[in-house]
Amino acid sequence: MHVEILSIGDELLIGQTVNTNAAWMGEQLLQIGVVPDWVTTVGDNADRLFSAMRVAEERADIVLLTGGLGPTHDDITKAVACRFFSSDTVLDETVLQAIRERFARRGIPMARINEEQAQVPRNARVIPNDRGTAPGMIFTENNKRFYIMPGVPFEMQSMMQRVVLPELVQLLGAKNIETRTLATTGIAESTLFAELGDMKKLEASARVAFLPSLCGVRIRLTATADRTTGAVEKLNRAENWIRERVGDFIYANRDIGLEAVLAEELIRSGKTVAVVESCTGGLLASRLTDIPGSSNYFMQGVVAYSNKAKHEVVGVPQELLEKHGAVSRAVAEALAEGIRGKAKTTFGLAVTGIAGPGGATAQKPVGLVYIACAEEGATVVEEHRFADDRLGNKMRTAQAALNLLRKSLFNLHIK
């Protein structure tokens, strides 16, 4: 069954509104085992809407159309639908009654244009609107079915749940799709792909997609089966295959940020952390405090840009700064141990590097970063070389620092 989502509205085209309706519908469809093949957006323009409906009719069996059903001048969908299905309109007493009651309940007078909303296409089935005034409509023509709904999210969502999804489930007969996201960090998409080996064998259990971002690569697994349990078993097989090869790089098997995983484990184990950062400028501390309850594990943060601050606030010896320079293994180590001692925490996390564009030298290019994590009796230091702009380097560095904390927290022995 081929499904097309057709969204209508200028505000979507100019980016004033992000098309969250289409995303929500896609999620709901996936729940019943349908992946839409196309999402098309057109503006409040009768001719383009008409031709978009023509295109959709040709390639899809089911068209889910939203938007342009309101009472104002730029709401053209009903008129275009009537033209498309060569239908006139009739007054629907039930709809009119519902609209009247709606206004009565709110104690405000009903405008003439709202009455016109009770005029529905003669050869459409009506989808009652329990959240607003504009009725939805269903046209069926030579085995193609158009569901037309308002663009107001909660009105559309109610119609989808009450009428559209149940009807689609009937048309389909059962077939289950389950998805799972493996969140990785510290490994490049290309390396990940290479490490996973024979994709064909892996894809025998589940469809695999890679979603890269500045904070890592999410692996999205999709499995289909006649029963939910079957699909879940396939996902488990796929997840195991991947964990056997790149398990240490996976920090979660759902779509969450690394800071959330660290928070959970820090709170569970009663461990604490303090950070000192230069090139990330506070971003590392901010990530760690994005989680509710962070005051349980986050004790202190220092942004020490100048050598003066590194010396005075964290107690890094002057001679160390002079001998090795602020961006060095030795200073990263001293910073991590210094902040840990001052804040009396389980972990001391430190970052020193060159975010750019300025500050580079022949030996120390932009993107060179040292990250250190100090704990009782051991301090680990990592060198990274990022190749992004200032903000990109800040984000990649903060993520790498959180990942170093993850390695210490979970005793992982990976580069």
Place this chain on the structure above:
Amino acid sequence: MHVEILSIGDELLIGQTVNTNAAWMGEQLLQIGVVPDWVTTVGDNADRLFSAMRVAEERADIVLLTGGLGPTHDDITKAVACRFFSSDTVLDETVLQAIRERFARRGIPMARINEEQAQVPRNARVIPNDRGTAPGMIFTENNKRFYIMPGVPFEMQSMMQRVVLPELVQLLGAKNIETRTLATTGIAESTLFAELGDMKKLEASARVAFLPSLCGVRIRLTATADRTTGAVEKLNRAENWIRERVGDFIYANRDIGLEAVLAEELIRSGKTVAVVESCTGGLLASRLTDIPGSSNYFMQGVVAYSNKAKHEVVGVPQELLEKHGAVSRAVAEALAEGIRGKAKTTFGLAVTGIAGPGGATAQKPVGLVYIACAEEGATVVEEHRFADDRLGNKMRTAQAALNLLRKSLFNLHIK
């Protein structure tokens, strides 16, 4: 000129990722006076992509295609494009070199599949990728132009700004469209709208759009004229009208962040700042250090969550903390003056508040925030009550603190 945006990716169809790329592109296109006619999304499926390109070619002059250019198996766009434009690929030495350098800079080995990314369609122009490995491509065929870009937002955005938008502006030619963004902060969209008075008079000079965000409302002005000078004059008239009414809330007449304006003035005047923050958890320092050269004015940052840290690190008297509580005018003032004294800076900026969801009391609700800015002989304290979630409150608070620094720096006397 008819423009179609064509987005590729299963994650968009199943709603795992909302199509913010299309929204961003729509916003950018509007800046140059173009409203796209269609946004189409298809999955990682060669045949459907091919036919979507066919449809786009028939109805649009310009097609902006994003996604599916990565190195992995589910990235099918290059192959489909080659089939569509019946082109083979050739090795582009410049691209290969760029990819090699990218990996070299990062000091990590380059995978075989990354080399294949340097294979580009023979009859396409290459769009260099300065944020990643996958090059963009431009196909031109019987007056239709396809711009093909990666789906990774920052890679796509860089290509749009460096190459695509400038080329489109050229193609548009003649009729001049000039746009200008007035960046405001510290005033609500509705208040702004009310203060501006008769929009008709204002819109006589330029089309006005309000773009609200957590950091303030951007006012986008668009003026058209036969000559650039004419359009610019109209923009000037519109800007003056707005400045006469809400001038103090405008921090820039281009689309930049408040931190950039502060950085410029701090560097120009040789003034310095140090910050201490609780509920923003490092975000305030991070914003201040997002600007190249921030080491010239940003001396030190402290994230002091606990009372212990507020006392030990910044020297806030214990009795003050006990008497008024950490979230209070008195403590905000002491924090600002304390960090200013410690860091010996022109300004001491302090934030204390309740980001939520936890930590509220009967007297002190979630979203209650005190912000203080201390300078020689004067400390200003502001109380704010934000009604957002944790991350929203963090962002609004950091922005309000930057705005308080702006008021001190520019001697503005507004609430």
